[in-house]
Amino acid sequence: xxxxxxxxxxxxxxxxxxxxxxxxxxxxxxxxxxxxxxxxxxxxxxxxxxxxxxxxxxxxxxxxxxxxxxxxxxxxxxxxxxxxxxxxxxxxxxxxxxxxxxxxxxxxxxxxxxxxxxxxxxxxxxxxxxxxxxxxxxxxxxxxxxxxxxxxxxxxxxxxxxxxxxxxxxxxxxxxxxxxxxxxxxxxxxxxxxxxxxxxxxxxxxxxxxxxxxxxxxxxxxxxxxxxxxxxxxxxxxxxxxxxxxxxxxxxxxxxxxxxxxxxxxxxxxxxxxx
Amino acid sequence: xxxxxxxxxxxxxxxxxxxxxxxxxxxxxxxxxxxxxxxxxxxxxxxxxxxxxxxxxxxxxxxxxxxxxxxxxxxxxxxxxxxxxxxxxxxxxxxxxxxxxxxxxxxxxxxxxxxxxxxxxxxxxxxxxxxxxxxxxxxxxxxxxxxxxxxxxxxxxxxxxxxxxxxxxxxxxxxxxxxxxxxxxxxxxxxxxxxxxxxxxxxxxxxxxxxxxxxxxxxxxxxxxxxxxxxxxxxxxxxxxxxxxxxxx
Numbered sequence: 001x002x003x004x005x006x007x008x009x010x011x012x013x014x015x016x017x018x019x020x021x022x023x024x025x026x027x028x029x030x031x032x033x034x035x036x037x038x039x040x041x042x043x044x045x046x047x048x049x050x051x052x053x054x055x056x057x058x059x060x061x062x063x064x065x066x067x068x069x070x071x072x073x074x075x076x077x078x079x080x081x082x083x084x085x086x087x088x089x090x091x092x093x094x095x096x097x098x099x100x101x102x103x104x105x106x107x108x109x110x111x112x113x114x115x116x117x118x119x120x121x122x123x124x125x126x127x128x129x130x131x132x133x134x135x136x137x138x139x140x141x142x143x144x145x146x147x148x149x150x151x152x153x154x155x156x157x158x159x160x161x162x163x164x165x166x167x168x169x170x171x172x173x174x175x176x177x178x179x180x181x182x183x184x185x186x187x188x189x190x191x192x193x194x195x196x197x198x199x200x201x202x203x204x205x206x207x208x209x210x211x212x213x214x215x216x217x218x219x220x221x222x223x224x225x226x227x228x229x230x231x232x233x234x235x236x237x238x239x240x241x242x243x244x245x246x247x248x249x250x251x252x253x254x255x256x257x258x259x260x261x262x263x264x265x266x267x268x269x270x271x272x273x274x275x
Numbered sequence: 276x277x278x279x280x281x282x283x284x285x286x287x288x289x290x291x292x293x294x295x296x297x298x299x300x301x302x303x304x305x306x307x308x309x310x311x312x313x314x315x316x317x318x319x320x321x322x323x324x325x326x327x328x329x330x331x332x333x334x335x336x337x338x339x340x341x342x343x344x345x346x347x348x349x350x351x352x353x354x355x356x357x358x359x360x361x362x363x364x365x366x367x368x369x370x371x372x373x374x375x376x377x378x379x380x381x382x383x384x385x386x387x388x389x390x391x392x393x394x395x396x397x398x399x400x401x402x403x404x405x406x407x408x409x410x411x412x413x414x415x416x417x418x419x420x421x422x423x424x425x426x427x428x429x430x431x432x433x434x435x436x437x438x439x440x441x442x443x444x445x446x447x448x449x450x451x452x453x454x455x456x457x458x459x460x461x462x463x464x465x466x467x468x469x470x471x472x473x474x475x476x477x478x479x480x481x482x483x484x485x486x487x488x489x490x491x492x493x494x495x496x497x498x499x500x501x502x503x504x505x506x507x508x509x510x511x512x513x514x515x516x517x518x519x520x521x522x523x524x
Contacts (some may be wrong), residue, residue, distance in 0.1 A: 025296075054407075078401055092397065104388075106406065132437065133435045134408070181344065184356045212347075
């Protein structure tokens with residue numbers, strides 16, 4: 001029997017859904033990034049996570065710097081419009097706070113891996129990676145021959161996600177989720193994961209029709225949590241704008257280990273209940 | 276008005292290269308600024324496509340991120356990321372792609388992955404591939420924008436992230452890359468284009484006030500120079516004014 005998404009608090013949702021060692025995606029292609037949920041993972045001190053995301057940005061930098069990650073599966077890791085992610089670089093270049101294994105793809109490869117997991121297929125096919133050094137470095141890029149034309153194409157395996165976490169504009173009381181604007185790979189992430197959490201700006205009585213909206217029926221989502229402002233400093237179209245200054249300010253905070261540790265204490269761990 | 280910065284010189288040259296009525300896949304920084312500038316000057320019918328999913332975006336200011344809210348709000352169509360790569364970029368539906376690079380070689384192959392010769396322990400970990408490999412593979416034309424220095428214009432890439440003209444004539448055909456590959460490289464010193472036969476990057480223009488020898492010194496290989504490289508005119512007052520108004524400064 002299908003069960004509808006249950007609405008819970010963020011702390012309870014993370015405690016229930018995410019275990020140490022899980023493979024987990026917090027998706028959002030520049031928009032609707034589930035930042036508050038990432039901070040809750042840090043507060044609950046999850047460890048040994050395999051973090052998956054096309055565009056790991058500052059919340060992944062924070063998770064990596066806080067020691068939550070063992071591995072990163074990604075296609076572009078940077079602070080958009082600003083520069084490097086310094087915690088990610090420190091982990092890769094100097095193994096601090098712990099070494100970070102990388103599995104890197106292109107955007108097309110990652111998008112197709114998500115699509116394959118949503119479709120329940122073992123792999124996806126694309127024209128890509130040919131002539132680049134990526135197949136030599138990434139085990140999950142292999143050639144495949146088309147059985148109809150004989151053309152050699154590229155295969156990438158479906159992502160095997162334990163948990164997908166996304167942020168949406170709203171849900172109704174039954175747990176149906178609605179998001180609009182740039183929706184990236186969020187639908188694929190939720191449909192492709194064993195368990196899912198959607199944090200939302202608000203829970204409403206009725207979901208009004210909205211242009212270009214993606215709707216996730218309640219029975220495709222495990223938990224919904226109301227977290228107003230949960231995507232800040234990214235944006236939620238129709239609710240708040242991207243805080244570009246916060247992205248610029250992150251550069252200096254993330255650059256230095258001590259500054260980062262202070263930021264973590266003050267802004268994330270401060271007042272957190274013991275795990 | 277103050278003199279143009281190096282970035283403004285590159286941005287204006289890139290804007291001039293865009294033709295009206297074409298579609299253009301833009302990122303952030305100079306490429307996005309160039310496309311927005313061209314749309315306001317000589318190419319009002321230019322279609323701006325952002326890999327985040329906005330097709331036909333008409334932003335009235337320059338976004339800091341390719342996923343800025345203004346893009347979806349002003350777009351003709353908004354699509355998901357799998358659709359953007361599988362239905363739009365991959366099949367070569369976008370005419371012009373813009374790419375940046377940390378390193379480029381004489382055949383306009385690009386590195387945005389690592390600096391250093393050890394992948395496991397890089398000297399510098401760069402952001403990685405993003406959409407660049409497929410853009411470089413599939414777009415009919417690709418314009419690369421980066422500052423010219425021996426550190427960036429290298430004899431041998433530390434990592435091939437995106438393929439330009441491979442190791443020379445016939446490379447793209449052998450690899451089955453359907454797009455035309457890099458058609459121009461715009462730097463703060465001049466403009467390079469692949470030689471039609473050898474596919475090797477050749478200096479075809481210098482920016483006003485730049486000597487050919489300066490460009491040679493800023494290149495990590497023996498740079499080919501066209502017989503009579505032209506001079507790319509400095510940004511006009513109208514171009515600079517429009518660009519600065521877009522940037523909000």
